[in-house]
Amino acid sequence: MSAVKRFEGEPRQTRLLLALIVTYAVVIGYCDLLTRGPSGMASLWPCNGVLAAGLLMLTPGRAAILFAVSAISHLVLDTIGGTPPAMTGLFTSLDSIEAVLIALVLGRVYGGPPRLKTLRRALTVVGLALPVSVGLAVFGAFASEPMLHVPLHVLIKNWLFINLLGMTVGLPVTLILFDPDIPHGFERSPWEKLACYLAVAVGAGLAFGRPGHTLPFLVFPVGVLAAFRLGPKGAAWATVIIAAIAAPLNVLGLTAEAATRAQASERMHALQLLISALLFTCMTAALALANQQRLKRLLVRRQGLARKAQARAQAASQAKTEFLATMSHEIRTPLNSVLGFTRLLADRDDLAPEARRHVSLIDGAGGALLTLVNDVLDFSRVEAGRVELQIAPASAEAVLRDAAAIVAQDAQAKGLALDIEVAGETGRHHGLDAARLRQVLLNLLNNAVKFTPAGRVTARLSVSAGAGADALRVEVSDTGIGVPPELRDRLFQRFSQGDSSVTRAFGGAGLGLAISKALVELMGGRIGMIAHAGQGSTFWIELTAQPCEAPAPAADTGLERTAAARILLVDDHPMNREIGGAFLTVAGCEVVTAENGLQAVELAKAGGFDIVLMDIHMPGMDGLTATRAIRALPGPACAVPIIAMSADALPQQIALCREAGMVDHVAKPIQKEVLYAKVDAWLREGAAV
Incomplete structure (x- = not known):
């Protein structure tokens, strides 16, 4: 950071x-006049460090003014102190050169005044300055030896201590005290600052107030206290206060004890070391605490940003959920009419062959659209972690044959042979989620049929008995177009098919394999693909499942119960009422319809219904409110099973239906088989009660 950036602006520089x-x-003035020892040299000399720091912080013009003032001050004070002119010139020149060279070195390294935010930075700054101080100290000792008549080794030692320890204290203290950004995190009241600095002054007085009986260790507790409470600036000011009190008292002690020149030199050196050790001890504590507070502020700021990001993510997730819910409902509602009336037409016996073919094409296109909608919703559930497995005894072979039977018509229409091969203990039942396994197998079989223009599709099941659980492996092989090597890694990614040409030729959103992978992994298994050298490919899944007893067979088919049922069908859309009524009438049910929730409640009061099929979104009173109202009715009318029959198919929407008092859910578009199964199940439940 440059000086202009740190101390920008003409008024501030001035x-x-x-x-x-x-x-x-x-x-x-203080050091030259009050800290001179018997040898004639000052006990402390931080002046060069102050000057070097000032030259770094000021613009060139103002730095020149400070340099001139420092030289004049040096000459005047040395003259007042009785220093010979030759010595005055030597001291002034060497001190000025030292400050300028150190400012140039640090300016080149840091681009301006360095910020002492860490102890490492402070030690690095001092380390860069010390070589200059050492060189000039040795030169000064040699140059002053003829004038001072002191042994050269003593002079070298004194010069080194004065230069090095003066720079060690003066440079970092000045950089800290004049840095405007240092106080952050250590704002204290004026009274607390005054109390801390008074404690430092009292401690220094007690430590050095009795010549010959000094207790220097007393200054460390008060210095560290100031550092902890007031930060790096507090550490710097504590060092300044202690040095200002200790240096003159030390000099007075030397004079009072009539110490020899050697004793005086040792005492001066000890004081210089003490001040330096005190500064870096206090700075270590202050800078560590400052860094801790900086990290704490950074953590608080990042926590705030994380909370905002989480809120945005939750809002985005909520928006996505609402979008999926709205689009699912809006697509399923007209699709219910398309598929419903198509299947009613397909059940007629008086259709011409060409008309029947057209109806079949409409039904196939509608089914493809329904599959796409279901894939999107399934993937949304998987991504949100809302898919829960329903483990029950099931035959893996029966599930595979069931899935193959569903795609057999499409395979036959393309002239493909569809074969099933089984091996091992396939007659066993296992604890499986049959519906989710069927969904995965249907996906693999549908893909095999879709991407195979000619030839065959083969589904293989092998069951290997194990000590605790059996190993199930299903392979679906085809003789189709295959998958190029460069595209295989993308197969199980969402919204991914081989390439855009595949999408154009065969359609689909590219979600099927991604959903299958998620479901297989949820079941604790693996899924993969093997490419054949010639053509085609094999997709496989591996699962482990516990063998179990087969479920007891159903006592009857339930057709008689369904045919005898009296059902209240509630829907605001006339076509939905017509489709639902037609499906139930074909099964032999007596159907009563209502256009909204209010009518449904009034009809339910009279009783006599075996089941209520309730839409959700209706004008006036919606399905959830109507359900709660029916549950609040007196007598047996409140206990009638209410099944949601709605295009709201997301898990959270189904959960709202159950919370309102509904017992089950049938998603639109209505599938006859699903509707009949739900009605039969709840009629059986009512008969059991």
């Missing part, structure tokens, strides 16, 4: 220049 001039003047 205020920063004035603050740095005052700071430098105070620091150099």
Whole structure:
């Protein structure tokens, strides 16, 4: 981050220049006049670090002003302190060169004043500055040795301590105190700040107030306290306060004890090390806490973003569900009339052959559209995790033969041979969801018939007995168009077929295999495909299932019960009433119709109905409200089985029907066999009661 970005604006730069001039003047005056030891050298010299930081933060013109002020201040104070002119010139030149070189190095590395957000960054900044300080300290020791008449090794040691430890303290403290972004997360009241800094001053006074009996460890608790409460700036100010109190008291102690020059040097070095250790101890605590608070703020912000994203995802999911529900209802409603009347026409004996063929084509097209709608809804259920398996005793062979019988007519129409082969313990019953297994097998068989222009389709079932569960494997092989190698990985992806030409030639949404894969995996199995070298392919599924006893056979077919039933059919659409009534009348039922929920409640009050078939969406009183009203009727009329007969086919819509008091659901378009089975089942339930 460049200085212009960090401290942009003319007024801000001007205020920063004035603050740095005052700071430098105070620091150099304090160190030069109040911390000189018996050797004539200052105990602390952070001035070069302050100047280097200032040169980094200011624009070139203002940096030149600060540089000039620092040089003049140095010359004036050394003259006032009685330093010989030659020494004054040497000290001023070396200090100025050191600050400029360090500012150039850090500016080149960081592009401006570095932000000390972590201890690692602070140590890196100091590490980059120290080589310059070391070089100039050694040069200064050699240059000043003839003038000071002190052994060279002592001078080198003193220069190194003063330069290195002064830069170690002055540079990071100045960068922290003048960084406007550092206080974030450590905002405190003025009274708390004052209390912390007073505690630091008292601790420093107690630690260094008795010459010869110093207790330097006392400054660490108060320094760390300031760091924890006030952050990096608090750590920097605590170091400044302790250094300002300790340095002159240390010098006074040396004078009072009439210490030798060597003792004075050791005491000065100890103080310099103490101040540096204190700064980095406090900075370590402050920067760690600052980083923790930064991460906490980041976590809170990300949690907020995550909550918003979750809310958007839930809203999108709700919108998708509402869209599917609406489109399903709107498509199923007219499709109910198309398929219903088509099948009524197909049952007539007086149709001409050509008319019967046309009716068959309409029925096939309507069935394809219904399959597409069901595939979309099935995939929606699978994606939402709302598919629950209904495990019951079932014969895998019977399920396979049932599925093959359904597609046999299509295979025969294309001139295809449809063969079934079984091997192993196929006579056993297993715990299976027969409906979902049939759905998968129908999908594989339909695809085989669809994509096979000529030849045969073969379905194979093998059952291998196991110790606890049996292994079931079903293969569906064909002699069809096959699948190119580059397209095989996409077969089980949603909305995917081999390529666009397949979609144009054969139709479909590309959901069947994706649904089959999800259902097979839900049943704990696997699904895959084997491509043949010549033509065609084999799709296979593998399942494990527990063997079980076969279910008891039904006592009767229930046709007599269905024929004797009196049924109330409620639907606002005249064509739906006509289709439903025609299906039930053909079965021998007595049908009474109602156009809305209010009429249904009035008719139900009189009683005498075996079953009520209830639409959901109706003007005035809808089906859910009518169901609740019927359930609230007095006497036996409230107990009549109410079956939803609606285009609302999503799981959550069916759940609403059951919550309202309905016992079952028949989805539109109405399929005769499904309708008869539901009616018979509930008539049998009523007979058992």
